[in-house]
Amino acid sequence: MSHRRPRRVAMFSVHTSPLHQPGTGDAGGMNVYIVELAKCLAAIDIEVEIFTRATSAALPPTVELAPGVLARHVVAGPYEGLAKEELPARLCDFTHGVTRVWAGQRPGYYDVVHSHYWLSGQVGRLTAERWRVPLVHAMHTMALVKNASLAQGDTPEPESRVLGETRVIRGAHRLIANTAKEADELCRRYDAEPDRVAVVHPGVNLNRFRPDPRGVEAGRAAARARLGLPPGALIPLFAGRIQPLKAPDILLRAVARLLVERPRLRERIVVPVVGGPSGSGLARPEELQKLAAQLGIGDVVLFRPPVGQAELADWYRAATVLVMPSYSESFGLVAAEAQACGTPVIAAAVGGLPVAVRDGVSGVLVPGHRPADYARALRRFADDPALSARMGAAAARHAESFGWDTAAAATADVYAAAMRERD
Incomplete structure (x- = not known):
């Protein structure tokens, strides 16, 4: 039985490129995940x-x-103007492009296929079978x-999509789940075999996202000085x-409620929203700005487009608290990035x-998702200015356990297990 580790992995990310700016279109945490994991x-x-x-x-x-780490661009359908919902019709083209690359390599060039998201899993399932290598798949959502x-x-x-996900799960030699809860969802909702599911926590680039020394x-x-933000603000x-899934509207509604209760806070609160429309949010790109105006808080909300990783780290460090009211997060x-910078999180x-997030600590x-509950959590930080620094120090310590080198080592072990099973 083989106990070797792979020399080379073919990683598939059909619908979003590792070169795209996270926070725009369909680019988000998965882009960061793929690039950082690949580097490690x-x-x-x-x-x-x-x-x-x-x-x-x-x-x-x-x-x-x-x-x-090499990114390969595969021609599959028109270059621009293709929505994610239209991509299933282009998967045959993508598979053909991948196969052409493989045909030009020596036999056994790739040891493992690692697909990300269900669209990539569809391609991964077919190519892994053709190449006679194991398929490792990460659902992400x-x-x-x-x-x-x-x-x-x-x-x-x-x-x-449900049918496509089910086929990928059944065809994969190993599934990587971000958490034990996600592993449970795979088994409970999709009948995944528990011994084929491995839990590997994603990481954080701790060299980039770190507290100020x-x-x-x-x-x-x-x-705050670099970003032009007031020094004493909440x-x-x-x-x-x-997009609705990420629920930024809940933060705005919570802030509006807080300002009704504490009108004097308006003098020292700034609410940055850093990111771009995505998913179903693309249909109404100005919806959040309109909501801020309707709630009467347009003067305290600061809309900013997506930024690079270095500037994003500054936004984290500048914040009193990151607010993440998502309806679903794998x-x-x-x-994790905000905490690594020393900023606590309301999630x-x-x-x-x-x-x-370690509740009550980081x-x-x-x-x-009641705005009143988020307003109550925000009030704690408004009433106790030292709370952010206390929790922030604990948050930075908590985030140290999420390094990408740890995630890469665990992923390599998953590859090796999949190869043993395939052999």
């Missing part, structure tokens, strides 16, 4: 080639993201889980894709967020 796998001598759909004719066929906790007015995932309070003051931050990388007690978990 390469650091332990496992080469990674990421296959993704070409979205521009100007893109080169390959781009080296880091030593040992699941249709049945999302449909069980939809935001008001959001669109349910179609039955075709001068301390949380000094770092907050410096970050700053609850939302960072991420603007893990919640944003929460919905859903999905993987109870793992990412942040506050809120059951449900």
Whole structure:
């Protein structure tokens, strides 16, 4: 029986490119996950080639993201203007493009296929079988889980996705779940075999997302100065894709309620919303701005487009608290990143967020999605200015356990187990 580790992994990310800016369109935590995991796998001598759909004719066929990490652009349908919902019809084209690359390599060039999200899993299932290598799949989100906790007015995932996910789960040699709860959902909702499911927590780039070495309070003051934010303000931050699933409206409604209760807070509160419309939010890109005006808080809400990772770390450090009222999160990388910067988190007690956030220590978990409950949590930070620094120091310590090197080592073990089973 083989006990070898892979030399080279073919990683599939059909609908979103590792080159895309997180927080725009369909790019989010999964993009960060793929890039950071690939870099850390390469650091332990496992080469990674990421296959993704070409979205521009100007893109080169390959781009080296880091030593040992290559992005391959596969032509599958029109470059631009193709919605995620239209991609299932292009999966045959994508599979053909992947196969052409494989045909030009020597036999046994790839040892493992690792697919991300159900669209990639469809391609992964076919290619892994053809290449006679194991398929490792990460769901990231699941249709049945999302449909069980939809935001008001959001669109349910179609039955075709549920069927596609089920086929991928049955065809995978190993499934990677972000948390034990996600592993349970895979088994309970999709009848996944428990011994084929491995729990690997996502990581955080602890070199990029870290507290200011001068301390949380000094770092907050410096970050606010760089971003042009008032030094003594109460700053609850939302960072991420603007769509009903992420529930930024709950933060705005909570702030409006808080200002009714504490009108003098208006003089010292700033509510940054950093991100761009995504998913069903693309249909109404100005909806959140209109809501802020309707609630009478347009003067305190600061809308900013998605930013690069270095500036995002500054927004985290500048915030009093990150607010993450999502209806569904497989893990919640944003929460882990903010804590790594020394910023506590108010989060919905859903999905993987109870793992990412240590309730009462590194942040506050809120059951449900009532704005009044989030206003109550925000009031704690308004009434106790030292609370953010106290929880922030604990948050930074908590986040230290989520390094990408740990996640990469655990993922490599999953690859090895899948290879043993395939052999």
